[in-house]
Amino acid sequence: MMVDISTDYMGLKLRSPLVASSCGLTSNLKNLRSFEESGVGAVILKSVYEEEIIHYTKVSITRMLSSGFIYPEAMDYFEFEFNQIKDPLSDYLNLIRNAKAELTIPVIASINCLNAEGWLDYAQKIEQAGADALELNLFILPSDFTRTGQDNEAMYFDVVAKILSKITIPVSLKIGYYSAALGMLIQRLSETGVKGITLFNRMYDPDFSVDTLEFTTTNVLSHPSDFATSLRWIAIMSERVKCDLAASTGIHSGQTMVKQLLAGAKVVSAASAFYVHGIPYAQEMLSDLKRWMEEQSYPNLDAFRGKMSKDRTYNPAAFERVQFMRYFKDR
Template sequence: MPDLTTNYLGLSLRNPLVASAGPLSQTVDGVRSLAEGGVGAVVLYSLFEEQLRHEAAHDILLEESNEEFYAESLSFFPSVPQHNADNSSRYLSLLERSVAAVDIPVIASLNGSDLGGWVEFARRLEDAGASAIELNIYLVAGDVATRGRDVEDKHVEILRAVKAEVAIPVAVKLSPYLSAFGELAMRLDHAGADGLVLFNRFIQPEINIETVSVESGLELSSPFEGRLPRTWIAALRGRVSACLAGTSGVDTSDDVIKYLLAGADVAMTTSALVRHGPRHARRLIDGLDLWLERKGFASVEAMRGMLAIPAGANATAYERAGYVSALEKAKQQYGSLV
């Protein structure tokens, strides 16, 4: 049988399928079901910068409310706003219990867009047993005067701050909506990123013309969405030292195979596992295994990156040629489009 073992972020995985951050990794039972389903690693759901900031603000308020109390008043509970269960403590507890419950790597996920206490929290994730940390940098520059370089610099700044806090591997999950994504990917690689996860999905609001309002929501990804991350993975393969993870659009084993051929070290999925259940992971892995055997590959490593842009090629010209070729094919089918 083909060898499916994979190295990702310096971690040894039994196969290249990773359950990305999502609703199935919000409980120990969920993490266990994903491991039993066959994935090589699990990324816990994301802990948000805003949650940690809210906790810090609440702690300060509580401390200030108690400053004027005398010792004999210790049994008195001050009147402060109600606060939900400590998000950070619950996350750390989930992480510790998940690590103890499964025999595959458990990766913690932090979602933020600025520096602050959430960066320092990375060390607590390491202490709780995380095999690695995935930084989900969800940075939407709503200020139209913000320069592209400032946005890119912030990504590098956040990575360096987290790397200074921990010894475990750190991956960065990125958006494609940047002025020169390839150059930023290389900057992050040089700044010490152990992995790059392509791509984050921005929430795109919809307008309801009946209620005349803006509605937000998140739809499960479709296989078509895998084309953009695979394009960039193919361009980055061999040009960065960081591991490459493809996420979005993984629904069938064919999608996993395409990511690997493009040069991804692992393929990540949440939508497919939500849509079909954790056991769907086994179907994805079995499909990959059968394809490798049918094509005569002894291992995943033997076929990884076969369709990446050759290291010595002019990547810009390569992509341009693909664009022109696609238009020519479209012209044959639909007539002139330009």
């Protein structure tokens, strides 16, 4: 049985539902070629941070002013300067251009941001460079005791409104799960005009040595069991949003990819699996997906996508249950 694993995501045509997530592996053209050769449907470039954008933009402006160009035409010089100097921002734009020139799969840029200040003009440059879409890795840690939950959530909508007024390519949000009303937040964000929402971004967790009291990094890579949180919320939200959903974190096998698709995800994005097994591991994941579809007689992804979502499964309460007691009552 021949199966079709192509899909569409944010209006883009993808040959497979496996997406290479934003990470260090997607920061150079050689790896991007390898991802394409391994069968992924799209690549999301490593994020550029709003702090980088603001810093290097200020550096360019400082150079412009120090050169004596203070009349209106100086902005033409600024544009030239911005595109000629060697810095991470111009390098990122060149990576987009080169990737679009060589790859046949969609190339999605990524900006890691906290608010809508200082980087919107650069987002326009990303669009002009040829990116097929833009992912905003947006996470607000609710640790500011002067801000309410409503204040924090308002920041999401402010960012979305401003970026959608600046660019025309599809925009997706990659968000965290800290929210007192997460389901409602996801639903409302899906109604803003964004084309996709990724559940969830992987957060940095601090750790420190008890001997030296120095901070260290911990759990940089996801664990295969980490998929459960996004699986729950993909299943809960898949029938209740007005944009595509992508599942992220803990995608380490073809079986996990199948689960997320059954829950209702349009695509799944993976990174840690490729760090552990190598980029060609994408072929094995996709082969597992095809094999399962053949065994279950599913001709395409739409034939089973969302079959285990909360609104369609035989046991919707399973996604609402948060206590372990029923499993341990006899032990």
